Amino acid sequence: MTSTPSIAPAVPLDQAEIAALRERFPILAREMNGHPLVYLDSGATSQRPIEVIDAEHDYATHQNAAVHRGAHLLAAEATELFEDTRATVAAFIGADERELVWTSGATAALNLIAGAIGNASAGLGGAAAERFRLGPGDEIVVTELEHHANLIPWQQLAARTGATLRHLPVDDHGVLRLDAVDDIIGERTRIIAFAHVSNVTGAIAPVSELVALAERVGALTVLDACQSVPHLPVDVASLGVDFLVFSGHKMLGPNGIGALWGRRRLLDALPPFLTGGSMITTVTIDGAEFLPAPQRFEAGTQPVSQAIALASAVRFLQAVGMDRVHATEAAYGQRLAAGLAVIPGVTLIGPPPGTPRAGLASFDLAGVHAHDVGQFFDDRGIAVRVGHHCAQPLHRRLGLTASTRASSYLYTTEAEIDAFLEATTLVGPFFGVSR
Amino acid sequence: MTSTPSIAPAVPLDQAEIAALRERFPILAREMNGHPLVYLDSGATSQRPIEVIDAEHDYATHQNAAVHRGAHLLAAEATELFEDTRATVAAFIGADERELVWTSGATAALNLIAGAIGNASAGLGGAAAERFRLGPGDEIVVTELEHHANLIPWQQLAARTGATLRHLPVDDHGVLRLDAVDDIIGERTRIIAFAHVSNVTGAIAPVSELVALAERVGALTVLDACQSVPHLPVDVASLGVDFLVFSGHKMLGPNGIGALWGRRRLLDALPPFLTGGSMITTVTIDGAEFLPAPQRFEAGTQPVSQAIALASAVRFLQAVGMDRVHATEAAYGQRLAAGLAVIPGVTLIGPPPGTPRAGLASFDLAGVHAHDVGQFFDDRGIAVRVGHHCAQPLHRRLGLTASTRASSYLYTTEAEIDAFLEATTLVGPFFGVSR
Amino acid sequence: MSGLESLYQELILDHARQRHGFGLRDAPAAESHQLNPTCGDEVTLQLHPGPDGRLAPIAWEGHGCSISQASSSCLSDLAAGLTPSELQALVDEFRTVIRSRGTLEFDEERFGDAAAFSGVSRYIARVKCAMLPWVAAEEAISRLP
Amino acid sequence: MSGLESLYQELILDHARQRHGFGLRDAPAAESHQLNPTCGDEVTLQLHPGPDGRLAPIAWEGHGCSISQASSSCLSDLAAGLTPSELQALVDEFRTVIRSRGTLEFDEERFGDAAAFSGVSRYIARVKCAMLPWVAAEEAISRLP
Numbered sequence A, B: 001m002t003s004t005p006s007i008a009p010a011v012p013l014d015q016a017e018i019a020a021l022r023e024r025f026p027i028l029a030r031e032m033n034g035h036p037l038v039y040l041d042s043g044a045t046s047q048r049p050i051e052v053i054d055a056e057h058d059y060a061t062h063q064n065a066a067v068h069r070g071a072h073l074l075a076a077e078a079t080e081l082f083e084d085t086r087a088t089v090a091a092f093i094g095a096d097e098r099e100l101v102w103t104s105g106a107t108a109a110l111n112l113i114a115g116a117i118g119n120a121s122a123g124l125g126g127a128a129a130e131r132f133r134l135g136p137g138d139e140i141v142v143t144e145l146e147h148h149a150n151l152i153p154w155q156q157l158a159a160r161t162g163a164t165l166r167h168l169p170v171d172d173h174g175v176l177r178l179d180a181v182d183d184i185i186g187e188r189t190r191i192i193a194f195a196h197v198s199n200v201t202g203a204i205a206p207v208s209e210l211v212a213l214a215e216r217v218g219a220l221t222v223l224d225a226c227q228s229v230p231h232l233p234v235d236v237a238s239l240g241v242d243f244l245v246f247s248g249h250k251m252l253g254p255n256g257i258g259a260l261w262g263r264r265r266l267l268d269a270l271p272p273f274l275t276g277g278s279m280i281t282t283v284t285i286d287g288a289e290f291l292p293a294p295q296r297f298e299a300g301t302q303p304v305s306q307a308i309a310l311a312s313a314v315r316f317l318q319a320v321g322m323d324r325v326h327a328t329e330a331a332y333g334q335r336l337a338a339g340l341a342v343i344p345g346v347t348l349i350g351p352p353p354g355t356p357r358a359g360l361a362s363f364d365l366a367g368v369h370a371h372d373v374g375q376f377f378d379d380r381g382i383a384v385r386v387g388h389h390c391a392q393p394l395h396r397r398l399g400l401t402a403s404t405r406a407s408s409y410l411y412t413t414e415a416e417i418d419a420f421l422e423a424t425t426l427v428g429p430f431f432g433v434s435r
Numbered sequence C, D: 001m002s003g004l005e006s007l008y009q010e011l012i013l014d015h016a017r018q019r020h021g022f023g024l025r026d027a028p029a030a031e032s033h034q035l036n037p038t039c040g041d042e043v044t045l046q047l048h049p050g051p052d053g054r055l056a057p058i059a060w061e062g063h064g065c066s067i068s069q070a071s072s073s074c075l076s077d078l079a080a081g082l083t084p085s086e087l088q089a090l091v092d093e094f095r096t097v098i099r100s101r102g103t104l105e106f107d108e109e110r111f112g113d114a115a116a117f118s119g120v121s122r123y124i125a126r127v128k129c130a131m132l133p134w135v136a137a138e139e140a141i142s143r144l145p
């Protein structure tokens, strides 16, 4: 089901290797409420190794300057560092560096695509942009499990252009129903936007099937890779999608940076979204001409120190090996799913134990509200996420307003997974839910 | 002419105080090309004191967590820190914290305003947003000296809505011509967008005159305060504008953060620009309802560590005192202007010596291209900016493609200004420009 | 008392299970609906007239965590027999204490079972939960004819 | 030789002042216009036929820094008497050396005055200046009938 290129089974990290890795993450040594911190909220934001933290610190201390516009050496050095980061991060996803656009995060990247298509639909971008024009009769397809970041921008695009938003439904467990696909995806479909890995269910999307369908009908594909690029080997060439987005802060990097990858001929044809300095060739008071991608989409002062830190995060991940990261977390995902499924009152969301899932699991506990569940965990130093995880439509479909999610990363230990599972068995009794 | 509240003349920092301040900026101790670095490029990006650098480092090392959605203590702590930064930065510009929206920078903030008005014009935002609707016959007014960030977004808005973009011209020195105002601003004017301080000429805009005109015709005012908030005391209440933007990296803060300030009743009526997580109340697959400002405009994971660092930068500036920062730089501006004006072949851009200007000056040197000028300075360790400074229309108006700019900040010394002036006298002879 | 037990006092868990005043009634004097945007939980709350120009127990419906449910339940009891302006005064006091970050305690005489919420004020993330019905009550009061 | 003097060799400053080949002519065999987006400087460059299927000196106009002006001027001289494919080979070599970050030097036999550009390759920010007319020449070659 996964469309990642790693076929040979990689060896998961062993617990001694993980213990050594953890030394690089100072925050993991913290105590919370008198217990050692058990950080199972990496799906929301990951922690940063000292290498990444120091990369940003060193830049600010010794090299900070405005890039791309400088004649002075400080600026030339900063520009070079900055452009090297683009090559590093592009290579990490198998991309050409001219196809990687910096954004402030995945949300900004998805808004960029939807907004630029909106601009094209409003007649901006000239003849080259014609191919992106949407109007009444055209359809945009998402799935029922999308994060709001990959849903509301498309709702807004539909509202602006008169296009119709449709969705692939999920079943009672929150798993995508591919049987419905032929009713939804057809000649009118112009865009299919979906998450590579769901941040709630942990399911891995059938990328190749959806890409094949999109190709058949000539639709563009947009992959929300927020939960895959940090955790699996991702290679844009073999995925076959047209656009892909991810965020730095979920992959050991800092806040304030993310990226859009897009096929070059598409990026060069797309009108810009944000406009301003450093993305133009000629500006008169009445109009402007724009640079090719990626600069065309990078208006204004860029997140330079963040890019430098993100490149450092990428090198950290590469040193560990993404196939091993994935193997480790896949095992945690199974351990979580299997462990949760047998706890009285717990309903596991997403793929059942034994089916592939990423290293995270969400659940509902009958009779206890998710925020009370989360509070119980917090008291024991276990940091999990509770709420709708920015996926209200999915929760509504499952008859929930909120759920509890544990999400792992390469620094998570088996003992932490087990501590979480043990605590889960105690929540119902504490709140007096009889069983 | 300046519309800042400080009337009582503040005492400039003396050189001993500046020497002490410089200790806090590690990068200023660097050598460039065998000379001590003379950093006169703060108008492009400022350097950061160790307090600011460490604030971000400490957050990443000990407190990093996703804000606003956490039941766990780490997230609660991070959320509290994050919300405190909003209060700090809002207070710095005399604003209510509910009126301060985080963005990734000033460019993003200007795009937010223009984009949200574009959305309102496309019918989004319901009845409340009607007041922002633009269409053919409506006019947007900018000035001829705007930075591209405060020009192209308005060009794009005009193109999308059919409104007309007009501009207030400058004279042969690049100074705004207020005599033309009555022909340009009138009943059709809906928006007036202008820079508080020009990043090329250093001139301070006649804010109160333009605000009065806008009020007379019922137009909204948008102030690009990128070069004022870092350098002068700014108080939104006394300025009287409707929206104001600035960037963190120009005010001792990090990359990747900036802010939009807007009047609350306007922000609450404006439809969102970027959409996604953390800015909604209810989302169904077909539509979404949005939180009030500021959250409505803050989609996705926010630049938390950057906000924390920016708040630290603000405290640094407050400890020095913005009136003293301004007094110091105003003196430098005069010294630069007076010094440049007497160098053979030099044409000073902007207000003549003796008239108010910020602590920066740009010039043209007859017969030597600005990039060659910059290279000459660089060889002596002097970092200045050369080029069009993202203000092509202004340069075209002055018959230039590029100019050279020296810009100061609170850590600049008089000796540095003088080293720059001395070097300027040597450029012409080096390039064999006879005089 | 551990942190968790100071937050989830027995009284609170009891009220969360046995929700006093749960169920809306016809013809309220005023009503308010409030949503907690951080979690998506909601409450609809009604003021009904009781004897002597005083209020009947509050009627409400909604879903949410045990803190918000218990808070609604306690509030329903407390409102009974108060005048609207007395209730408003109680809302103001409740807000002051619950936002005090553990520096203030509820007066048991005045707040009865709701005094058990003292422990909540140290949990900043849960203050909104406890406040939810009180904000609704405040809005409903402002809507009274 | 100081850094600055290795960049701005006398030969370069001479060519920048006395620009060989400056001024466009009628009926070029091919033409190209290039813009350096970082500075806004431009060059328009023409290939004109010379004797024996070889090229005449390049004609060009434009504005820019002394590096770009001198580079255009030297290129104009160098092109004279070459076949288009010989010129293309020279473009490729120029690019390799100028992008070498100071690790390669120009062969004086082949590059004549343009060998003075060796110093530029250490100034990454100025490589684009030196390349500007060469990129234009490359495009013009590709447009030859």
Ligand SMILES: Cc1ncc(COP(=O)(O)O)c(C=O)c1O
Pocket (backbone or CB within 6 Å): A043, A044, A105, A106, A107, A108, A147, A149, A150, A195, A197, A198, A199, A224, A226, A227, A247, A258, A390, B277, B300, B301, B302
């Ligand atoms: C699947 C998915 N998409 C999009 C996002 C939004 O990412 P960000 O908030 O970093 O912009 C997230 C994370 O919150 C996510 O998990």
Ligand SMILES: Cc1ncc(COP(=O)(O)O)c(C=O)c1O
Pocket (backbone or CB within 6 Å): A277, A300, A301, A302, B043, B044, B105, B106, B107, B108, B147, B149, B150, B195, B197, B198, B199, B224, B226, B227, B247, B390
């Ligand atoms: C006057 C002015 N406006 C806007 C900007 C754009 O700011 P940023 O690049 O930080 O978004 C700048 C700085 O480059 C500026 O000087």
Ligand code: FES
Pocket (backbone or CB within 6 Å): A371, C036, C039, C040, C041, C064, C065, C066, C067, C068, C128, C129, C130, C132
């Ligand atoms: S978590 Fe929703 S009201 Fe408490």
Ligand code: FES
Pocket (backbone or CB within 6 Å): B371, D036, D039, D040, D041, D064, D065, D066, D067, D068, D128, D129, D130, D132
């Ligand atoms: S600076 Fe423009 S070509 Fe050299």
